[in-house]
Amino acid sequence: AQSVSQHNHHVILSEAASLELGCNYSYGGTVxxxxxxxxxxxxxxxxxxxxxxxxxxxxxxGFEAEFIKSKFSFNLRKPSVQWSDTAEYFCAVNxxxxxxxxxxxxxxxxxxxKP
Amino acid sequence: xxxxxxSPRHEVTEMGQEVTLRCKPISGHDYLFWYRQTMMRGLELxxxxxxxxxxxxSGMPEDRFSAKMPNASFSTLKIQPSEPRxxxxxxxxxxxxxxxxxxxxxxTRLTVV
Numbered sequence: 001a002q003s004v005s006q007h008n009h010h011v012i013l014s015e016a017a018s019l020e021l022g023c024n025y026s027y028g029g030t031v032x033x034x035x036x037x038x039x040x041x042x043x044x045x046x047x048x049x050x051x052x053x054x055x056x057x058x059x060x061x062g063f064e065a066e067f068i069k070s071k072f073s074f075n076l077r078k079p080s081v082q083w084s085d086t087a088e089y090f091c092a093v094n095x096x097x098x099x100x101x102x103x104x105x106x107x108x109x110x111x112x113x114k115p
Numbered sequence: 116x117x118x119x120x121x122s123p124r125h126e127v128t129e130m131g132q133e134v135t136l137r138c139k140p141i142s143g144h145d146y147l148f149w150y151r152q153t154m155m156r157g158l159e160l161x162x163x164x165x166x167x168x169x170x171x172x173s174g175m176p177e178d179r180f181s182a183k184m185p186n187a188s189f190s191t192l193k194i195q196p197s198e199p200r201x202x203x204x205x206x207x208x209x210x211x212x213x214x215x216x217x218x219x220x221x222x223t224r225l226t227v228v
Contacts, residue, residue, distance in 0.1 A: 044219040105158040
């Protein structure tokens with residue numbers, strides 16, 4: 001069965017520090033990969049997505065992610081975090097045919113940025 | 116576009132009562148998903164529809180849960196009877212088949228006391 005694993009459950013950083021959140025998935029075929037962010041008390045919003053092509057994907061708010069197929073990874077990065085980045089971050093995968101439909105989420109990583 | 120609209124935003128009910136959650140997907144989207152979010156289990160896919168037809172309901176926890184999509188613009192998730200362990204935030208999401216991004220609604224926070 002497909003699964004998504006996020007290594008860091010809770011990350012605490014100071015403003016201006018660099019961020020990298022790990023994400024690994026288990027599926028050997030074609031995948032579509034996503035990172036979502038959930039600010040406190042709000043719904044999930046799409047940060048970025050990877051379908052094909054350049055494995056380095058740039059998203060909103062200065063976030064980027066790199067797809068490394070050999071490592072089944074899709075890590076999220078940001079060079080310099082801000083207090084407003086405090087949120088929960090979810091990695092998700094939609095595996096197989098584009099019409100499969102199911103989006104499987106990781107357990108999430110809570111990011112706390114100290115001002 | 117108003118996005119995915121869910122109602123109510125908050126629901127507090129007593130154990131044993133019937134609860135109905137509602138969702139209006141984005142117009143033109145042909146997939147609709149119901150997710151449940153809890154601290155213990157994270158985000159769980161309960162059921163999803165394609166063109167109003169339920170495709171996969173393997174995530175529905177038990178027979179107390181049912182979901183319908185009578186038309187392309189409306190879906191309901193019903194819990195009858197409700198139990199305290201059903202307390203969670205329930206999200207609805209929709210997507211268009213040729214666009215792989217999912218748009219989530221604001222969620223319904225359900226508390227069963």
